[in-house]
Amino acid sequence: MARLIAAILRHGEYHQLPDTPSALQPYPLTGVGAEQAERSVTLIQGVLEMFKWRLHPVIDSSRLLRGWQTAEMIRKGLQIASQDRxxxxxxxxxxxxxxxxxxxxxxxxxxxxxxxxxxxxPPPAGWKSDSHYRLPLQGAESLMDAGQRVAEHMQQRLVELQSQVKSDTVKLFVGHGAAFRHAAHHLGVLPFDQIAALSMYHCRPVFLECVPDGPWQHLTGEWKIRSKGESFDD
Known part of the structure; x- marks a missing residue:
């Protein structure tokens, strides 16, 4: 049976408002963020070539501008060497x-x-980084809620591919760091106590294998070790 691998990738640096939880900020990548997205093409191609994995031609991205911009720059870079559209x-x-x-x-x-x-x-101290805390406001989610949502999307998309692929295939997901880390916990990749200890580098993919009827597995790609006192950031 062909293996199915999810490559999760945090968007590039963007024009984020200071001291403001990222959430739905509609701002674009900075120049540094664009460079990060462009450099990620080489990282992705290197892993694909090393393991002889095929890239699925559809990239899933967040609708937020920084996510879409990152995905589009990666799409353009990968398109040059791809036989698929x-x-x-x-x-x-x-x-x-x-x-x-x-x-x-x-x-x-x-x-x-x-x-x-x-x-x-009043919210508890450090509420922004509390995985279980949900603001008591309409439409608010906890970090665990967001992770569950992302995990369900990833699981569904790869299950859909199981009957379609004939060789080991990578599907790229471009989104946000905290939601991806919590999704990795829901998928069985990260123990809960590791969520707060880790972060994600901008535009550096982490590859997770979708294992039928079992917890997913971390294959390659580095998590970022969070520095002491560093708050959750998307």
């Missing part, structure tokens, strides 16, 4: 954790909203 399909399911009605507010503004609403208690 590569394309991008964008999905809400690959977005980072949503803060619902608090989307794109600063940390100070969010905490002020909760303080001024008599229905809510």
């Amino acid at each position: 590569l394309q991008i399909e964008s999905y809400d399911a690959l977005a980072e954790r949503s803060l619902g009605s608090a989307a794109n507010l600063s940390l100070q503004q969010i905490e002020s909203v909760l303080r001024d609403d008599p229905r809510f208690s």
Whole structure:
């Protein structure tokens, strides 16, 4: 049976508002972020050649601009050497954790909203990095919620390919670091206590194998070791 591998890749650096949980910020890549996306093409091609894996021609990306831009730069770079016509399909399911009605507010503004609403208690210290905490606001998710959403999307997409591929195949998913790490936990790749200890490099893929009827496996690609005191970032 052909192997199915998911390559998860965090978007490049982008024009992120300071002190603001990333969530649904609509801003583009910086110049550095564009360079990161372009360099990732060589990394992906090197892994494909090393293991003799085929790249599936459809790249799944987050709908957020930084995700789509990253995927498009990678698509263009990989298209040069590909015999297939590569394309991008964008999905809400690959977005980072949503803060619902608090989307794109600063940390100070969010905490002020909760303080001024008599229905809510103040958020716990370090709530932004708390995997289980969900803001008590309409449409908000926890990091674990976002990871479950992303994991379900990845699982569904690779299961769909099981009857279609005849050789070991990699499907590329471009999205957001925290959601991908929590998805890896849901898929059985990362123990829970490793989620907070790790991060993802911008535009450096991590390859995970979809194992039928079992937990997924980490094959290659480095997680980033989180520095002490570093907060979750998408």
